[in-house]
Amino acid sequence: MAGIWVHxxxxxxxxxxxxxTEVATxxxxxxxxxxxxxxxxxVIGADPAGGAAELARFVPRVLVVTEPSTVDHAAGTIVxxxxxxxxxxxxxxxxxxxAGPEGRDLAGALSALTGRGVLxxxxxxxxxxxxxxxxxxxxxxxxxxESALTGGRGIVTVRPNAVTAEAADSPGSIETVAxxxxxxxxxxxIIDRIEAQGAAASIDxxxxxxAGGRGVGGPEGFGLIADLAEALxxxxxxxxxxxxxxxxPYSQQIGQTGKIVKPxxxxxxxxxxxxxxxxxxxxASTIIAVNRDPDxxxxxxxxxxxxxxxxxxxxxxxxxxxxxxx
Amino acid sequence: xxxxxxxxxxxxxxxxxxxxxxxxxxxxxxxxxxxxxNDEYVLEKALKLVEAAGEGEVILLTMAPATAPETMRKALAxxxxxxxxxxxxxxGGSCTVATTRILAAALKTLEFDLVLAGxxxxxxxxxxxxxxxxxxxxxxxxxxxxxxxxxxxxxxxxVNRITPSGYDVLEAPMPALISGxxxxxxxRYPSLKGIMAARNKEITTLTLADLGIDAxxxxxxxxxxxxxxxxxxxxxxxxxxxxxxxxxxxxxxxALLAERRLI
Numbered sequence: 001m002a003g004i005w006v007h008x009x010x011x012x013x014x015x016x017x018x019x020x021t022e023v024a025t026x027x028x029x030x031x032x033x034x035x036x037x038x039x040x041x042x043v044i045g046a047d048p049a050g051g052a053a054e055l056a057r058f059v060p061r062v063l064v065v066t067e068p069s070t071v072d073h074a075a076g077t078i079v080x081x082x083x084x085x086x087x088x089x090x091x092x093x094x095x096x097x098x099a100g101p102e103g104r105d106l107a108g109a110l111s112a113l114t115g116r117g118v119l120x121x122x123x124x125x126x127x128x129x130x131x132x133x134x135x136x137x138x139x140x141x142x143x144x145x146e147s148a149l150t151g152g153r154g155i156v157t158v159r160p161n162a163v164t165a166e167a168a169d170s171p172g173s174i175e176t177v178a179x180x181x182x183x184x185x186x187x188x189x190i191i192d193r194i195e196a197q198g199a200a201a202s203i204d205x206x207x208x209x210x211a212g213g214r215g216v217g218g219p220e221g222f223g224l225i226a227d228l229a230e231a232l233x234x235x236x237x238x239x240x241x242x243x244x245x246x247x248x249p250y251s252q253q254i255g256q257t258g259k260i261v262k263p264x265x266x267x268x269x270x271x272x273x274x275x276x277x278x279x280x281x282x283x284a285s286t287i288i289a290v291n292r293d294p295d296x297x298x299x300x301x302x303x304x305x306x307x308x309x310x311x312x313x314x315x316x317x318x319x320x321x322x323x324x325x326x
Numbered sequence: 327x328x329x330x331x332x333x334x335x336x337x338x339x340x341x342x343x344x345x346x347x348x349x350x351x352x353x354x355x356x357x358x359x360x361x362x363x364n365d366e367y368v369l370e371k372a373l374k375l376v377e378a379a380g381e382g383e384v385i386l387l388t389m390a391p392a393t394a395p396e397t398m399r400k401a402l403a404x405x406x407x408x409x410x411x412x413x414x415x416x417x418g419g420s421c422t423v424a425t426t427r428i429l430a431a432a433l434k435t436l437e438f439d440l441v442l443a444g445x446x447x448x449x450x451x452x453x454x455x456x457x458x459x460x461x462x463x464x465x466x467x468x469x470x471x472x473x474x475x476x477x478x479x480x481x482x483x484x485v486n487r488i489t490p491s492g493y494d495v496l497e498a499p500m501p502a503l504i505s506g507x508x509x510x511x512x513x514r515y516p517s518l519k520g521i522m523a524a525r526n527k528e529i530t531t532l533t534l535a536d537l538g539i540d541a542x543x544x545x546x547x548x549x550x551x552x553x554x555x556x557x558x559x560x561x562x563x564x565x566x567x568x569x570x571x572x573x574x575x576x577x578x579x580x581a582l583l584a585e586r587r588l589i
Contacts, residue, residue: 012489074487074496076457077467099453101470101488104446108457109467112426117550120422120452133554139337139344139449146555154550157452186466188498191484196492204490208588232589240508250472250509251488256339256448257363257508265588275340279448286586287562288579299565304582306568306575316576321589324580 003092021165024058033127046071076105085179208234215270255280273298327382335397350553364444383407403516419546426458466498472509
């Protein structure tokens with residue numbers, strides 16, 4: 001029977017990435033549309049037990065590989081080699097991974113080692129008699145494409161927020177395995193891990209993002225953006241202009257050379273909505289913009305545009321949100 | 327310090343002219359090609375590293391149609407020493423697997439201390455070619471770089487890799503392959519002198535035969551993926567414009583958030 005594998009991505013603390021729970025949920029629906037293909041989670045890491053238990057809430061079976069070297073080495077290439085060996089032994093049709101930095105590093109190395117193709121950055125995935133069909137948003141959202149893997153076999157990377165994660169009715173089994181073979185690729189040591197000062201909540205899979213652009217005016221202006229994000233339970237995003245000005249770290253940048261996000265709510269404060277930014281956020285479910293200029297490009301694709309001063313409007317929104325939450 | 331920079335000509339994302347042809351492949355005729363944005367950041371870093379070393383060269387490695395030198399000249403005008411273009415009609419329509427194989431084979435013809443690549447491209451955007459090339463070439467792979475610090479005497483390179491909460495500091499022996507981000511710094515504008523000099527810089531061409539790759543295994547013939555359908559996205563609902571005083575405008579915003587169960 002055709003197999004669908006889900007790579008369970010581990011964070012530095014060994015916990016399972018939220019993105020992997022979404023990918024696992026998607027794998028179950030894909031299996032249902034693919035003649036009842038078997039879904040298997042794969043967790044590979046130095047201390048994989050916690051992540052494996054979490055992934056088992058979402059899939060009927062999890063294979064676990066203990067790989068000590070990922071504790072202090074860049075994981076992508078190492079995990080790819082172990083996964084390639086497992087694929088060689090068990091021959092699944094499809095391997096699903098997240099489309100974040102970890103999943104991309106993994107998918108690239110895995111594709112090179114196995115010769116299997118990659119459908120990258122899927123925003124949806126469905127089964128067909130010819131294998132999975134992935135939906136992509138391309139050319140800055142101007143076009144939606146559907147793509148297939150030749151022969152119906154290969155690797156698919158899935159963007160955050162493609163689906164809402166839902167645990168399975170009953171937890172799956174967990175089985176420890178040890179793929180054959182040596183690690184032959186050069187391992188890259190992590191000699192230090194640095195926590196950025198004032199590191200903000202990750203925007204990658206945030207449900208709500210409050211983002212600031214040039215109109216915010218300076219680093220102190222991002223105080224209001226952060227307050228709004230906190231009141232909404234969301235993360236702080238920014239345009240390239242705000243990042244280039246040094247007001248906020250690059251990790252929070254949304255757009256062509258930053259991150260592509262798909263939150264439920266995107267509150268854009270002082271953001272004109274130039275194409276380079278638009279490509280990073282236009283698939284947000286609800287877009288609300290506060291901007292002085294009613295003719296800014298963002299007015300063409302936002303659900304609501306408030307024409308006004310972002311500090312005045314932002315503070316009024318903040319006050320009302322705080323009033324509601326008591 | 328010899329650095330190879332993987333660069334890809336992409337349709338200018340600001341042109342609005344990108345589209346697919348009837349064959350489901352990129353139609354390159356309708357929008358001007360530019361150097362991929364993330365490649366410009368790593369190129370800038372490569373130029374700075376060679377300048378700091380006081381010797382060496384920056385070599386562009388590009389796989390693209392035969393018109394690519396036009397775009398490569400822009401990168402040469404920024405200061406790259408020379409270019410190597412892999413071009414051959416059967417390469418058209420290549421998937422990431424074939425692209426990875428071709429670039430890895432082309433790297434074998436070059437000598438280098440570092441290979442730099444942008445973390446992804448603005449057209450394909452898969453972000454899988456750089457790690458794949460590193461794996462095929464057997465090079466240490468350091469990704470999502472916010473800084474790159476080679477130590478030529480020790481033969482090592484140190485990279486700050488962006489993580490969700492900060493940086494991982496990675497270290498590897500050279501030669502190594504590094505994918506880089508915008509955090510490396512703003513690319514320079516070519517000077518007039520640079521533009522003039524670029525006209526006479528060497529761009530060497532390699533074919534599949536030069537690399538010993540069977541034409542039947544790449545391009546459309548050997549593609550592992552295929553576009554089967556394309557359509558315009560669903561139009562978004564009309565924009566509601568609010569021009570009230572801040573308190574009333576905020577009330578309408580909060581009402582919309584409540585209506586959509588976002589608060």
